[in-house]
Amino acid sequence: MKILVPGDQSMVALLGQRDELLKLVEAAFDSVIVVRGNEITITGPQEEAERVGVLFEELLSLLERGHDLTASSVGRSIELIKGNEAKPTEVLGDVLLTGRGRGISPKTLGQKQYVDAMRRATLTFAIGPAGTGKTYLAVATAVRALQDKMVSRIILTRPAVEAGERLGFLPGTLYEKIDPYMKPLYDALFEMTGADSLPRLMERGTVEVAPLAYMRGRAQPYKSRVLTPTGFMSIGSLSVGDLVTGSNGLPTPVIGVYPQGRKEVFRLKAQDGASTLCCGEHLWAVSTAADRRCAKPPRVIETREMIDRLRAAHAHRFELPLVSRPVEFEPSDVPVDPYALGLLLGDGCLTTSTTPSFSTSDPELALALELNLEGIEPIHKGGYDYVLRNRAGGRGGVIAENPVTSVLRELGLAGTRSPTKFVPESYLHNSPDVRLAILQGLLDTDGGPVTQTKRSCRVQYVTTSPRLRDDVLFLVRSLGGIAYCRTRPSAGRTPGRANGRPVGYRSDAYILDIRLPEGMAPFRLTRKLWTYLAFGGGGCPIRFVDSIEPAGQHDTVCIQVAAADSLYVTDDFLVTHNTLNDSFIILDEAQNTTPEQMKMFLTRLGFGSKAVVNGDVTQIDLPNGQRSGLVIVQDILSGIEGIEFCHLGARDVVRHKIVQDIVEAYRVFGEKRAAGGDE
Numbered sequence: 001m002k003i004l005v006p007g008d009q010s011m012v013a014l015l016g017q018r019d020e021l022l023k024l025v026e027a028a029f030d031s032v033i034v035v036r037g038n039e040i041t042i043t044g045p046q047e048e049a050e051r052v053g054v055l056f057e058e059l060l061s062l063l064e065r066g067h068d069l070t071a072s073s074v075g076r077s078i079e080l081i082k083g084n085e086a087k088p089t090e091v092l093g094d095v096l097l098t099g100r101g102r103g104i105s106p107k108t109l110g111q112k113q114y115v116d117a118m119r120r121a122t123l124t125f126a127i128g129p130a131g132t133g134k135t136y137l138a139v140a141t142a143v144r145a146l147q148d149k150m151v152s153r154i155i156l157t158r159p160a161v162e163a164g165e166r167l168g169f170l171p172g173t174l175y176e177k178i179d180p181y182m183k184p185l186y187d188a189l190f191e192m193t194g195a196d197s198l199p200r201l202m203e204r205g206t207v208e209v210a211p212l213a214y215m216r217g218r219a220q221p222y223k224s225r226v227l228t229p230t231g232f233m234s235i236g237s238l239s240v241g242d243l244v245t246g247s248n249g250l251p252t253p254v255i256g257v258y259p260q261g262r263k264e265v266f267r268l269k270a271q272d273g274a275s276t277l278c279c280g281e282h283l284w285a286v287s288t289a290a291d292r293r294c295a296k297p298p299r300v301i302e303t304r305e306m307i308d309r310l311r312a313a314h315a316h317r318f319e320l321p322l323v324s325r326p327v328e329f330e331p332s333d334v335p336v337d338p339y340a341l342g343l344l345l346g347d348g349c350l351t352t353s354t355t356p357s358f359s360t361s362d363p364e365l366a367l368a369l370e371l372n373l374e375g376i377e378p379i380h381k382g383g384y385d386y387v388l389r390n391r392a393g394g395r396g397g398v399i400a401e402n403p404v405t406s407v408l409r410e411l412g413l414a415g416t417r418s419p420t421k422f423v424p425e426s427y428l429h430n431s432p433d434v435r436l437a438i439l440q441g442l443l444d445t446d447g448g449p450v451t452q453t454k455r456s457c458r459v460q461y462v463t464t465s466p467r468l469r470d471d472v473l474f475l476v477r478s479l480g481g482i483a484y485c486r487t488r489p490s491a492g493r494t495p496g497r498a499n500g501r502p503v504g505y506r507s508d509a510y511i512l513d514i515r516l517p518e519g520m521a522p523f524r525l526t527r528k529l530w531t532y533l534a535f536g537g538g539g540c541p542i543r544f545v546d547s548i549e550p551a552g553q554h555d556t557v558c559i560q561v562a563a564a565d566s567l568y569v570t571d572d573f574l575v576t577h578n579t580l581n582d583s584f585i586i587l588d589e590a591q592n593t594t595p596e597q598m599k600m601f602l603t604r605l606g607f608g609s610k611a612v613v614n615g616d617v618t619q620i621d622l623p624n625g626q627r628s629g630l631v632i633v634q635d636i637l638s639g640i641e642g643i644e645f646c647h648l649g650a651r652d653v654v655r656h657k658i659v660q661d662i663v664e665a666y667r668v669f670g671e672k673r674a675a676g677g678d679e
Helices: 008-015 017-028 046-064 071-082 109-120 134-147 174-193 197-203 289-293 338-347 363-372 403-411 432-446 466-478 526-534 595-603 629-637 657-676
Strands: 002-004 032-036 039-043 097-099 102-104 123-127 153-158 207-211 225-228 231-234 243-245 251-270 275-279 283-286 299-302 357-359 376-382 385-390 447-452 455-463 482-488 496-498 501-503 509-515 543-561 567-570 574-577 583-587 610-615 643-647
Touching: 002 046, 008 017, 008 046, 017 032, 017 046, 017 071, 039 046, 046 071, 097 134, 102 134, 109 123, 109 134, 109 643, 123 629, 134 153, 134 174, 134 583, 134 610, 153 174, 174 197, 174 207, 197 207, 225 243, 243 567, 251 595, 275 543, 275 574, 338 357, 338 363, 338 403, 338 432, 357 363, 363 376, 363 385, 432 447, 432 455, 432 466, 447 526, 455 466, 455 526, 466 482, 466 509, 543 567, 595 610, 595 629, 610 629
Parallel strands: 123 610, 123 643, 153 207, 153 583, 583 610
Antiparallel strands: 002 039, 032 039, 097 102, 225 231, 225 567, 243 251, 251 275, 251 543, 283 299, 283 574, 357 385, 376 385, 447 455, 455 509, 482 509, 496 501, 567 574
16 A cells, blocks of 8 residues: 655654654554655555555644644554544544644544533533543633633632632732642643733633632622512522512522622622622623624623723713513502502691691692592692592591591501601502502602703602602612612702792702603603603613722622523612623532532533533542532433533543553552452
8 A cells, every 4th residue: 555745844744753753653553664755655464554544644634734743643643543433633633722833632532522522512521530631621622612702701610629718827818829729720721822811811800710619709798688579688698499580570589599708899889879789700791882882782791890991981881781671579459549649748748637638730630639549539728739538527427537547547657748758668569560650659749851952851850858769769770760869958058939938948859860761651640741752751771880999898698590691680779690601611620529519510500601520530639528529410410411421531641651551550450449349
């Protein structure tokens, strides 16, 4: 059999310096190989000669693809050809990444199967001895996925037992303490991304390297509030199975609660005044102007990524999502129509020391009270004043309590005045229809449309009650809108006038500028609603990140929710994120994870993400009696679609040949000991 090699340089590269590569081939086969010029002649048994011919053709093909042949690569090619396992070009020619002038590719059939599994599966487990390329190939696959924009971040972690929650009193910062444990990951990244790129990627949070104990830390302080179907609760009081509110306003279960220890936290504040506390690694779904122009979905970034990048040409850069539809609370019956109660809170006299009354210049509102308050008849007393008379009262006979007075006492509103009015809890945490109706009543009395040239109509509301101010903020935000609040102090203000006499201001006034979602009417009063619609009101509530400031250190916890977008609602109806979406996550040395740690890691996997878990089950460093999460996970997850297990052995070790022999010797020894029951 004859092989023609094109070019003198190809022959040198094929045979090696001083024919060292040719000697490897001759030693591996019984055929006689003769080289004359650019022609290689192979004689011997036909089957053997054909194998040698295929080997040289494969080696030439590798050279044409830019591979440098070495004794190691030729030796592995020989093993593949002799074992009829795969063609060397299918294995060695599968280049994952090119860095520093050389390609990174699998070296053995087992490694090739591992690489293919990482491409196919959502979750890949690689179990095998040291030196089989588990970490190196996983990092290469992750970097390639990042370059191809298949993921937006890479997270590399390992359960360094000594660097977990027990760092002890070692000197230095956290990262100085953990660096030695993470060095293999740093080294692989440095080689594949370059000295200039890696620091920038890590600074932006695109690449994160941390021990498993700290990788979880997308956290908020225990006192931070999370919205639930019954109202806000502290995040520290939540348990797995509890329901919280997702970005669509509907309940979603908590599927993970992970204490994070004491961490540095920041106060993230939106331009409308909404704020919450979170750690630097906490995740947020945000959109930029470029994302909106290109109709791209929100990107997920960490809090620390936004610091010092909050403005673009003096405009807010990061837009936060709002709840996409009104929040659903558990509905309940209420003692009085919510719209009527809103009108009474706005312009009603609720002292109950006299017959309840109502003041308005709009007879339409007096009629609305009559229609929505059973047994009540508004009697016009002159000017703007109406008395809410009990139809069943009458003179003589049995004295009947006014229905409005009875309801006000039941709701705790009896005796309240302008600075002390509030929306009862049963109305705040009720169905969207109830909340919108009471808001419309408040706005029809103490609110109104505000028109501006070349701007859509907004809504303004004024109250002197700080509690009612907060309640209106709650109503607006729970319906998917936003509200800006400012205070007009009473001190120093020019007195108003009533009946020609000056009247001083006794309380501060709170002014709310409100934007509600498109299609949601803030008014029922005809004249206000007409103005609002005529000037294009509604439809543009937008919330941006305005500031991120340090807020000290707090004990923190993170939760995972089952919502499809991994979003949940926290303080002031801020929509936040807490799962690793669009990420390539590598858990290295996973044999040192506990079953609890393994479950925590696996349940953090978000949408559009891939995870690779690798380890050597013969080198477990956990305390005696503690089972490895990597050992038991094989029994738990086998057979699940999207999850693949790859087992690498001594033949896949790509270090010195003696390392293969050592690994194999230990394997044989372990099998003998297990068979004999020897401790």
